[in-house]
Each structure stands twice: as C-alpha cells, then as structure tokens.
Amino acid sequence: MHDDDLDDAPATAAADEAPLSAVAQHGEREVETALRPRTLADFVGQPRVREQLQLVLESARRRGVPPDHVLLSGPPGLGKTSLAMIVASELDRAIRITSGPALEKAGDLAAMLSNLAEGDVLFIDEIHRIARPAEEMLYLAMEDFRVDVVVGKGPGATSIPLEIPPFTLVGATTRSGALTGPLRDRFGFTGQMEFYSSGELEQVLARSAAILDIALDAEGRAEVARRSRGTPRIANRLLRRVRDYAEVRADGRATLPVVRAALEVYDVDELGLDRLDRAVLGALVRSFGGGPVGVSTLAVAVGEEPGTVEEVCEPYLVRAGMLARTPRGRVATGLAWEHLGLGPPAEPGGVDVTSASLFD
Known part of the structure; x- marks a missing residue:
C-alpha cells in the first residue's frame, strides 16, 4: 500500500490516543504554545537547519526585504511549527496560520492573502494537502505577489488582478514527496528536520521542566529522553505524565x-515502545513466525x-x-x-539485525 493511498483520518484519530504518537493530540496545542521557544537561540536541536535559516533571515534583514519562502519538511513533532513562529518573531512581523486541508x-x-500586511509571514501546515485550485493561485502569489480573482461564472466571468504586499510563506510538510514539483520549486529555502539525539532531548526536557515547574533530576531526564523516540513532542508529553505520577504517588520529585514507575504505568518500555508497538511485534513473531506478512493482515491481528500500523508504529520500529x-511483507528482525x-x-523469515537501537 502506498502512503498516498491511505486515508489520513483513521490513522490520525488513532494516533491521538497513542501516548507515543508524534501527532499532536486533542487539547495539546495550548500546552505546546507555552513551551515553544521564541528565538532561534532558544531553539534546541536541528543545528544545520538553524544555521541555514539564521543566514537567510539575517541577510533579508540587512537588505530590508522579506526573506525567501521557506519549506520545512520532516516527521511530525520535530518543531516545524515552532520554527515558523520563530521566523515571524525574528523578523518582528505578524504570522497568519492555516493548514493545507483548510x-x-x-x-x-485569496481571502487570507488579501489580509496580509507587507512583510507578514503566512504559515501553511501540511501544505502537501492543499487543494489544487488554491495551489495554482499560490504559484502566482509566491512569485509575483498578486492573485487573479475570478468574478462571475460562464462566458461572462472576469478575472481581476489583485496586488498583495510582499510576504514570506513558510510551508510545513510531513510528506515532501507528495508536494508537486512546481510548488516545491518556488521555495527559496528547504530545511529537512531530523530526529533528535538523547542529549538534545535532555536539553528540551530541562527547559520544559523549568517552564512547567517540574522537579526532574538529571537521571530522570535522561530516562525520559531515551524513551521519547527522538521527538520533542513525545518527550514533553511523557514529561507531563511523569509529573502527574510524581504529584499523586510520589513526593512531587521526578527521580x-x-x-521508571510512571512510564511503566503508561506502558512505555525501556526502548520507547508502547502497547501497540509490542502488540504488532508480538503478533508478527508469535502468530506469523516472524513474517513475512502483509500490513493489512498484521493490522487485523x-x-x-492498516493506516495506524503503517504510519504510527512502523516508522519507529523500522528505525x-x-x-x-x-517486497514480500513485514519481517521481524533479531x-x-x-x-x-x-x-x-531455526530458519527465521526475518533479517538478523543484532545491533543496538538507534537511540541507545
């Protein structure tokens, strides 16, 4: 099954209920807003992207013009929205936020573009899901800072050009391959977000614990970071669950x-696998002898x-x-x-991989 053929809704709904899903859960945006860094200097991780983006913004400031349009790509939960807000903050401009499906x-x-002031930042999340008519209008807006508004229908329809002030578009996508070539080519800068190391996640957790007033010691911080799948959003979510446990069943200090006791309650094991991850591996090994087996069969088991297994569980299990x-299906490794x-x-169907986890 190709990724583009999946219906996003079921996978997203299931992901909202998974503690280790990198997709933002219901009601989580408000907490994330409080934890977001305000400047590039405060942003932890992504050193290459930060350096490149700093050069783009500083150069534009010195020339007194809006910077080139920015495309941020990578898995969910790595800070694309935070970087978009930082772009606006660094430029001291307003930001308008929307999403591709909207x-x-x-x-x-056209309505959103007409309300922009000169130098404003327009952030479109999941830009690969923008409708084709809106995407074609966006081409002209990105290049010539104008849009053609069609008034009327049929033979009497009239196209009225509408000038818009120069702006900077920041697009975010979790599927850069789903972007059309013409849209991708109109971005002057593309930043590829990478998963975080345990050390970087510890810095994220130290900052978040200070903001949320959570007494998290260094050893506890390292343990949460190790189980967070290289994703800041997951690290912050686990931090809040640890806080809940510490306040109710301990003295409030997250040692x-x-x-370890808190993450055991929430079914997060020492390698960062949750209940669904272990269920997938267990079915693959115990019911199908290690594979190969198709993802649809595995999902039924x-x-x-199938979309939940393929989009929520498999990426981390593969990494x-x-x-x-x-080509024959999913296979369990050593x-x-x-x-x-x-x-x-004795004759495993899988690939014998005995090296350590990527995040050990």
Missing part, C-alpha cells in the same frame, strides 16, 4: 525510580487500522531495527525476537 477553494486562499519492510525475550526460529 484551503479547499482558491477563494479561501529515576519515579520516572492487533485490531487496528529501531526491529522490523523490516520487504532485535524484535530478543526484545520479546524469545529466540528466533
């Missing part, structure tokens, strides 16, 4: 034993949608070296058998 008609985009995607406390079969 721009269904060209008129929706290493308290962190764990009682989930952690526990699952391999092959690490998966080892993590489940089982020995691989």
Whole structure:
C-alpha cells in the first residue's frame, strides 16, 4: 500500500490516543504554545537547519526585504511549527496560520492573502494537502505577489488582478514527496528536520521542566529522553505524565525510580515502545513466525487500522531495527525476537539485525 493511498483520518484519530504518537493530540496545542521557544537561540536541536535559516533571515534583514519562502519538511513533532513562529518573531512581523486541508477553494486562499500586511509571514501546515485550485493561485502569489480573482461564472466571468504586499510563506510538510514539483520549486529555502539525539532531548526536557515547574533530576531526564523516540513532542508529553505520577504517588520529585514507575504505568518500555508497538511485534513473531506478512493482515491481528500500523508504529520500529519492510511483507528482525525475550526460529523469515537501537 502506498502512503498516498491511505486515508489520513483513521490513522490520525488513532494516533491521538497513542501516548507515543508524534501527532499532536486533542487539547495539546495550548500546552505546546507555552513551551515553544521564541528565538532561534532558544531553539534546541536541528543545528544545520538553524544555521541555514539564521543566514537567510539575517541577510533579508540587512537588505530590508522579506526573506525567501521557506519549506520545512520532516516527521511530525520535530518543531516545524515552532520554527515558523520563530521566523515571524525574528523578523518582528505578524504570522497568519492555516493548514493545507483548510484551503479547499482558491477563494479561501485569496481571502487570507488579501489580509496580509507587507512583510507578514503566512504559515501553511501540511501544505502537501492543499487543494489544487488554491495551489495554482499560490504559484502566482509566491512569485509575483498578486492573485487573479475570478468574478462571475460562464462566458461572462472576469478575472481581476489583485496586488498583495510582499510576504514570506513558510510551508510545513510531513510528506515532501507528495508536494508537486512546481510548488516545491518556488521555495527559496528547504530545511529537512531530523530526529533528535538523547542529549538534545535532555536539553528540551530541562527547559520544559523549568517552564512547567517540574522537579526532574538529571537521571530522570535522561530516562525520559531515551524513551521519547527522538521527538520533542513525545518527550514533553511523557514529561507531563511523569509529573502527574510524581504529584499523586510520589513526593512531587521526578527521580529515576519515579520516572521508571510512571512510564511503566503508561506502558512505555525501556526502548520507547508502547502497547501497540509490542502488540504488532508480538503478533508478527508469535502468530506469523516472524513474517513475512502483509500490513493489512498484521493490522487485523492487533485490531487496528492498516493506516495506524503503517504510519504510527512502523516508522519507529523500522528505525529501531526491529522490523523490516520487504517486497514480500513485514519481517521481524533479531532485535524484535530478543526484545520479546524469545529466540528466533531455526530458519527465521526475518533479517538478523543484532545491533543496538538507534537511540541507545
């Protein structure tokens, strides 16, 4: 099954209920807003993207013009929205925020563009999902800072050019391959977001704990970082769950034993796998002998949608070296058998991967 063929809604709905999903959950945006850095100097991680973006913004400031349009791509939860807000803050300009699915008609985009002031930042999240009529209008707006508004219908329709002030578009996408070539080519700068190291996540957690007034010691911070899948959003979510546990069942201090006990309650194991991850691996190993098996069959075995297994579970399991995607189907690696406390079969169907996890 190709990623583009998946229906986003079921996967997203299921992801909202998963503690280790990188997709923002319901009601989480408000908390994230309080934790977002305000400047590039405060932004932790992504050193290459930060350096490149700093040069783009500083050069534009010195020339007194809006910077080139910016495209940020990468998995969810890595800070694309935060960087978009930082761009506006660094330029001391207002930011207008929308998303690709919200721009269904060209008129929706025209209304938003007409309300921009000179130098404003327009942020479009999930820009790969923008409707084609709006995307075609965006081409002209990005290049010539004008849009053509069609008035009337049929033979009597008239196209009226509407000048818009120079602005900077910041687009974010989790699927850069889904962007059309003409749209991608109109961005002057593209930043590819990478997963965070444990050390970088510890810095994120130290800052978040200070803002939220959570007593998290260094050992506890390292433990949360190690189980956060290289994603700041997940690290901050686990931090809040650790806080809940510490306040109710401990003395309010999140020490290493308290962190471990809290994450055990929330089904997050020592490698950062949750209940659904272990269910997928367990079904693959115990029910299908390690594979190969198709994702639809595997999803039925764990009682989930195929899109949830493919988009929520598999990316991390593949990165952690526990699952391999092959032309014949999904295959459990040696690490998966080892993590489940089982020995691989005499003739395993999987790939024998015995190296450590990426985040050890």
